[in-house]
Amino acid sequence: MIKKSKSYRLFQSFNILFMLLVIAVTLYPFIYVVAQSFSSEHYINAGKVFFLPKGLNIDTYKEVMKQQDFWINYKNTVIYTVVATAISMFMTTIFAYALSKKRLKARGFFLAIVVFTMFFNGGLIPNYLLVKYLGMRNTIWSVVIPGAISTWNLLIMKSFFESMPNELEEAASVDGLNTYGILIRIILPLSLPILTTITLFYAVGNWNSWFGAFLYMDKKDMFPVQLYLRNIIAGASATSVNQGTDTDAQQQVAANIKSVSIVLTVLPIICIYPFIQKYFVTGVMIGSVKG
Structure with a gap:
């Protein structure tokens, strides 16, 4: 057994x-x-x-969770997150795989367009008018389509695909696989870490998103739960300004509605994360070590 030096023990401590x-x-x-x-x-x-709760009180949880709208909007959020993440992963994967191939015609032009969108966008009003004239207001598509591709996630996935050996695709091509077969049967199974990581990024972003619904929806039964809780927070903030005329229950809701909202919205992500942690850690380390 190697004896550890005093300086090493000091460093460990x-x-x-x-x-x-x-x-x-x-x-x-x-x-x-x-x-x-x-x-x-x-x-x-x-x-x-x-650190610890004082004067244990769950009135705000009861007030929020007894509302039928809360559960309807929670279901909407689950649906929006699943659909938006699936669309985003499909579009990001096929786009990134195509851009990773140097033989792609006009590859430089497409890359320039992608990078351009990182710094410039059409603006809030043009985006609203576009969604409106496409007839997507008050539909699920108004929240899952406009932000379907994240430029940053696209470039990360493109870099990963570029790092894969060309010999894999050449061997698969010799065995008779076409481009789609190579992607589905060879590339995607080997890309599980990056796919899981990007899926997590998209899922968290879509789960926490409320501004798109705020802009494009005016039907309460279509709201995501984040927008529902945001409206409660706004109402509770107005209530706290006029506490002299409010009941104790209203004052309690106004006092900790923000904390309750954070807990309710972050809890599902925390429950899911342990099951995909090993893939996430591998994914974020991609490219840090070269063979």
């Missing part, structure tokens, strides 16, 4: 303390939000909530 500090700094905001979501209005307004 410092490294452990530093990582514990990083973990504490990272976890504290979430712990604080959860504690505040279960605390009573008196302790929240007095600034006495830090």
Whole structure:
């Protein structure tokens, strides 16, 4: 057994303390939000909530979750997220695979157009008019189509496809596979880490999105849950301005509605993440080590 030097043990101790500090700094905001979501209005307004809930109170959770609109909008969010993520992954994958091939005609032109969209866009009003004249207002397509492709995710996936050995495709081509067969049977199974990572990025973005629905929808039964909670927060903020005429229940909702909203919206992602963590870690490390 190799005896560790004093300097190495000192480094290990410092490294452990530093990582514990990083973990504490990272976890504290979430712990604080959860504690505040279960605390009573008196302790929240007095600034006495830090790590643990004080004056345990779940009135806001009850107030939000007893509303039928909450569950309808929650179902909408699940549907929007699944559909939008599937569309985004399909379009990003086929576009990135095509751009990764140097034999593609006008490849430089298409890459220039892609990069151009990272810095410039049509603007809010032209986008609204486009969605309106395409007849997509108050439909699922108004929230899943406009942001279907993320330029950043597209370039990441393109770089991954470019890093794969050309010999794999040449061997598959000799065996009789066409371009689509090579993509589906060879490339995609070997691209599971990057596909899972980009899927997570898209899913989180779509789950948290509310502004598109805010612009393009005016039917409450079509809202995602994030827009529903945003409207509750806006109403609770107005309530808190006029606390003298409100009930205790209304004051309680106004005090911790933001924390409750954060917990309710982030919980599904936290539950899913452990199952795909191993793919996510592999995906984000792609390109960091070269053979």
